[in-house]
Amino acid sequence: xxxxxxxxxxxxxxxxxxxxxxxxxxxxxxxxxxxxxxxxxxxxxxxxxxxxxxxxxxxxxxxxxxxxxxxxxxxxxxxxxxxxxxxxxxxxxxxxxxxxxxxxxxxxxxxxxxxxxxxxxxxxxxxxxxxxxxxxxxxxxxxxxxxxxxxxxxxxxxxxxxxxxxxxxxxxxxxxxxxxxxxxxxxxxxxxxxxxxxxxxxxxxxxxxxxxxxxxxxxxxxxxxxxxxxxxxxxxxxxxxxxxxxxxxxxxxxxxxxxxxxxxxxxxxxxxxxxxxxxxxxxxxxxxxxxxxxxxxxxxxxxxxxxxxxxxxxxxxxxxxxxxxxxxxxxxxxxxxxxxxxxxxxxxxxxxxxxxxxxxxxxxxxxxxxxxxxxxxxxx
Amino acid sequence: xxxxxxxxxxxxxxxxxxxxxxxxxxxxxxxxxxxxxxxxxxxxxxxxxxxxxxxxxxxxxxxxxxxxxxxxxxxxxxxxxxxxxxxxxxxxxxxxxxxxxxxxxxxxxxxxxxxxxxxxxxxxxxxxxxxxxxxxxxxxxxxxxxxxxxxxxxxxxxxxxxxxxxxxxxxxxxxxxxxxxxxxxxxxxxxxxxxxxxxxxxxxxxxxxxxxxxxxxxxxxxxxxxxxxxxxxxxxxxxxxxxxxxxxxxxxxxxxxxxxxxxxxxxxxxxxxxxxxxxxxxxxxxxxxxxxxxxxx
Ligand SMILES: Nc1ncnc2c1ncn2[C@@H]1O[C@H](COP(=O)(O)OP(=O)(O)O)[C@@H](O)[C@H]1O
Ligand SMILES: [Mg+2]
Numbered sequence: 001x002x003x004x005x006x007x008x009x010x011x012x013x014x015x016x017x018x019x020x021x022x023x024x025x026x027x028x029x030x031x032x033x034x035x036x037x038x039x040x041x042x043x044x045x046x047x048x049x050x051x052x053x054x055x056x057x058x059x060x061x062x063x064x065x066x067x068x069x070x071x072x073x074x075x076x077x078x079x080x081x082x083x084x085x086x087x088x089x090x091x092x093x094x095x096x097x098x099x100x101x102x103x104x105x106x107x108x109x110x111x112x113x114x115x116x117x118x119x120x121x122x123x124x125x126x127x128x129x130x131x132x133x134x135x136x137x138x139x140x141x142x143x144x145x146x147x148x149x150x151x152x153x154x155x156x157x158x159x160x161x162x163x164x165x166x167x168x169x170x171x172x173x174x175x176x177x178x179x180x181x182x183x184x185x186x187x188x189x190x191x192x193x194x195x196x197x198x199x200x201x202x203x204x205x206x207x208x209x210x211x212x213x214x215x216x217x218x219x220x221x222x223x224x225x226x227x228x229x230x231x232x233x234x235x236x237x238x239x240x241x242x243x244x245x246x247x248x249x250x251x252x253x254x255x256x257x258x259x260x261x262x263x264x265x266x267x268x269x270x271x272x273x274x275x276x277x278x279x280x281x282x283x284x285x286x287x288x289x290x291x292x293x294x295x296x297x298x299x300x301x302x303x304x305x306x307x308x309x310x311x312x313x314x315x316x317x318x319x320x321x322x323x324x325x326x327x328x329x330x331x332x333x334x335x336x337x338x339x340x341x342x343x344x345x346x347x348x349x350x351x352x353x354x355x356x357x358x359x360x361x362x363x364x365x366x367x368x369x370x371x372x373x374x375x376x377x378x379x380x
Numbered sequence: 381x382x383x384x385x386x387x388x389x390x391x392x393x394x395x396x397x398x399x400x401x402x403x404x405x406x407x408x409x410x411x412x413x414x415x416x417x418x419x420x421x422x423x424x425x426x427x428x429x430x431x432x433x434x435x436x437x438x439x440x441x442x443x444x445x446x447x448x449x450x451x452x453x454x455x456x457x458x459x460x461x462x463x464x465x466x467x468x469x470x471x472x473x474x475x476x477x478x479x480x481x482x483x484x485x486x487x488x489x490x491x492x493x494x495x496x497x498x499x500x501x502x503x504x505x506x507x508x509x510x511x512x513x514x515x516x517x518x519x520x521x522x523x524x525x526x527x528x529x530x531x532x533x534x535x536x537x538x539x540x541x542x543x544x545x546x547x548x549x550x551x552x553x554x555x556x557x558x559x560x561x562x563x564x565x566x567x568x569x570x571x572x573x574x575x576x577x578x579x580x581x582x583x584x585x586x587x588x589x590x591x592x593x594x595x596x597x598x599x600x601x602x603x604x605x606x607x608x609x610x611x612x613x614x615x616x617x618x619x620x621x622x623x624x625x626x627x628x629x630x631x632x633x634x635x636x637x638x639x640x641x642x643x644x645x646x647x648x649x650x651x652x653x654x655x656x657x658x659x660x661x662x663x664x665x666x667x668x669x670x671x672x673x674x675x676x677x
Contacts, residue, residue, distance in 0.1 A: 004487050011484030015473065022472050219468040219527070221434055223485045224458045377453070379434050 008225045012233025016207075020237060026203075030241060034195050034249045038188070049132050049319020051079040054101040055093050058083055062110035064151040068121065068169075071147035072103065077136035090124065094176060095346050096353075097338050100126045100133050100318060109169075116153050118170045127175035128345040132316030137173050144171040177346045188253040189340035190313035193333045195249060196272075197279050197307045198300075200242050204283030205296040207234040213293055218379065227375040231368070235280045242276035263343045267350045271343065274360040275336040281367035282332075288374035307333040335359045385410045385535050385566035386431060388442025388449060393426055393435065400426045404440070406584055406594065408568060413561050415580030416570040422586050424570040425465055428537050431568070432460045445534055461533030463524050465540045465570075471513025475504050475523055478512055479530070486531040494530075502526040518549035525556065536560065538569040542576065554579055607646045609653040612638045613662035622660065626652040640667075 020026065056069065072078040078101060084090045090102040104122040112119040123140045125133045148169045208230075211217040220230065283300065290296035308314050310324050311333035320328065328334045335356040342348035350357075386408040393401040401423040408414045418424055429435040431444050433453025441448075447455040469478045480495050488494040499505045502522045507515065512523060521541060528536065538557070542550045554576065561567055569580065577583055584594045611619055620639050623629050628648025633640045643649040650666065657664045 007487045008485050011481055014484070015470065015477070015481045018477060019470070019472055214471070215464075215466050215468045216470055217468075218434065218464050218466075219482075222432060222457060222460075222462045222464075223482070224454060224531075225485055226454070378436055379429060380436055 005226070005229055008229045009233045009236070012225065012230060013236045016234055017237040020203075020241065030199060030245060031248065033199065034191075034245050035252050037191055037195055038249060038252045049135070049316045050076045052077060052100045052133065052136050052318045053081050053098065054078040054103060055082060055084045055090060055099040056080060057085075057087070057090050057102055057104040059107045060105050060109040064110055064113050064148050064169075065105050067147040067151070068105070068144055069103075071143045072140075075139055075143050077139050078103075092352075094124060094126050095342060095348050096355075097126070097342065100129075101136070110151075113148060113151055113169060114153060120170045120172050123171065123173045124176055125173060126177065126346075128177045128341050129312075129316055130175075132318055137175070140173055141171040144169050188249070189344055190311075190337050191253070192246060192249050192272075192340060193275070193311065193336045194304075194308055194313055196242055196245065196276055196336075197333050198304055199245060200238060200276055200279035201283035201286070201300045201303060202297065203238045203241070204234060204280045205286040205290070205300045206293045207284060208287035209290050209293045209296045212291075221377060221379065227372055227377055231281075231284055231371055231375070235277070235284060238280050239273065239276050242280075243272065246272050246276075263347060264349045267348070267353060268340070268343050270350070271336065271339045271353065271357060271360070274357060274364065275332060278332045278360055278364045278367065281364055281371060285367050285371040285374065288371050288376075307331050310334070312337050332360055332363050382446060383410050384408065384443075385412075386414075386442070386444050386568065388431070388444075389440060391427065391430055391437045391440035391442070393423075393430060393438050401430070401437075404586070405442075408566060408582070410566050411561060411564050412566060412581045413557065413579065414566075414568045415577045415583045416568055416586075417572065417577055417583060418570075418586040419572070424586065425539055427586070428462070428539050428568070428570065431456075432462045432537055433457055434462075458531065459534050461528035461531060461536045463528040463536070463538045463541050465543070467520050467524060469512050469520075469523060469527060472511060474509050474511055475499070475515070475519075476508040478523060479504070479526060482527040482530045488530060498526050498530065517545040521545050521549065521553065525553070529560070534565065536565055536567045536569075538567065540570050540572070542571065542573065550576070606642050606644060607649055608640050608642045608667055609649060609664055610635075610638050610640055610667045611653065611657060611662055611664045615660050615662055619656055619660050619662055622656050623652065626656070628652045 054072070058065070069080060073080055081099065084093055084102065087104075090099075090104070093099040094102060102124040104124070106120060106122070109119045109121065121144055123137060125137045127133055127137075208217065211220055225233075282303065283296075286296050286299040286303075290299060306327060310320065310328040311317070311331050312328065313333065317325065317328060317334065317338075339348075339353045339356040339360075342353050346352075384407055386406060389405040391401055391404040392399070404423075404427055406414075416424055416428075426435060430437045431449060433444075433449065433456045437450065441450065443449065444456050445459050447453075447459075449456065470481070473481065476495060476499065479498055480491065483491055483494050483498070496505075499508050502525065504519070504522060504526060507519065512520065515523065525538075525541065528538075536557075542553055545553070550573070557567055557569070558579070569576070571577060582594070582596055616637065616639050620632055620634070623632055623641055628643045628645045628650075629641055629652050630643040631641070633642075641649065641653060653664045
């Protein structure tokens, strides 16, 4: 039984592979599109996102501290989500993307401020997405200076402060992971996500509709191949193709932007494979819904729009309104971009990204089941 | 194993509001070649698809090779070979790749040996590496028959298999069908060629979703009680016109330089022929009603 199933999947996968290789235009598209996109998207779209998730590490507390935190909150750049107890906790919050910023109030901050010294106050920022964090990081120093002014001894407060740096407290901003704040680095994971979404969904979206249009579906359906076998056979060859595309994207990005290569390859391979699979399954699902190849392609483009706009690729996720974030959470691309940013740019490991991988796995299961429910084993 | 390959009753199928097959029943004995005739659009393809589990009937019940056509479609698909009316193999794959694909789907082993054998059997070896989409009708037809028989079926469903192929290819094709029938394969074949209908053991004629005739092909015309007169000679065209509306004349058809006139009332038919031919000075004779007369009728 299992052997026959395997033989049938093998038959369909082999046939798809041959057809794919024989289709010159598609092959060209598969190779050229990633390279072109990587080059074109090296430029970023600028925005000024607000309410970025921020954690606070309080090693001191007092009126000046409160004033600073209130000032940060009032600026609308920072959304104070809670406190972390240690530097290690702060690190993991950043690495897992729970916070884009960690503000550290050092020990003795209040006392040294009152004594007229210039105690440091630290802002750790996740600079992997500079578009998201640079405006807020830039606003940090003026906000702190403004907030601590009443707590400084002696000097009367000036009416206008434009050059706030070093005035009272000494705010220090650490750009973590991507010290140069280069957008190109950040764009690579997003591009990988968007290109794979587009090409993989398209490949399977036409899988059944093309057979229907060419009339070959009748032979396939008259054969004893079962729905799950057809689905597997039509999906597996494209996983290989998707992995090939991933290599092209990473290699061209590496050449063009000098992306640091400090990642956990296993974690990356798992994330990419899961992501490719979920997109292939979504495409296959479309092909069970569509009547024609054209319709299937239209569905694919409909699905790709939110994947580009709401996944954190085009606009920083943290800056999106709640309703858009809710949609974004249902998109595989969102989870994938978070994961790949963490792996490629923050040296995150499987331990850090497992929630996202779990989400991708869940989406695979959902679309596989949905496809099998929709799949018709007859021509009616 | 019962000695009936197909046994269905009351098959009905509509597309939208259009009823395409209406209360259709047949019984096909094992090993028979069963001819399935009818004009275009009469529901032959739809019926065949219902038999092999590709369409679900709206009403009716029955079995194909002992398996329920409504519930055991996947069992039927394993034992039936279906050759579609429209070429439905992969045009961008070669002959060999198509054969290999179906051999794998049916779990045939050792794969390459089976593929080579099948290519040889169906005379496909010389163009085995040519893409199927570029083949001519006869080659496509042999390839389609080759893939339809790769699961060594007990029942072959052939939907207008010889449409658009030359006479020699048609003869070869029928030789193959008869050889398979001798080895015990039941064959149901739809066609609109009368000379092919003659080759069948049984004839089933449907029109507009309704079954008209279901009988052994021998003595079919007698069974339906149609009589025919052939009229030949100068001026048959005038005779053709003159015969219109005469009592006993129910059908007229031109066959080359002759015309065939058919009707159920023998006496009236003969009298009409006699009278008209005398008037126009042409000769006539009563002949056995051929299948062609019966089917036009
Ligand atoms: N999938 C379908 N949807 C709608 N109408 C159909 C479909 N398949 C066949 N028909 C219609 O049903 C009628 C019978 O078709 P068919 O079974 O192909 O006849 P035949 O094979 O005898 O020529 C035709 O009028 C055809 O247009
Ligand atoms: Mg037909």
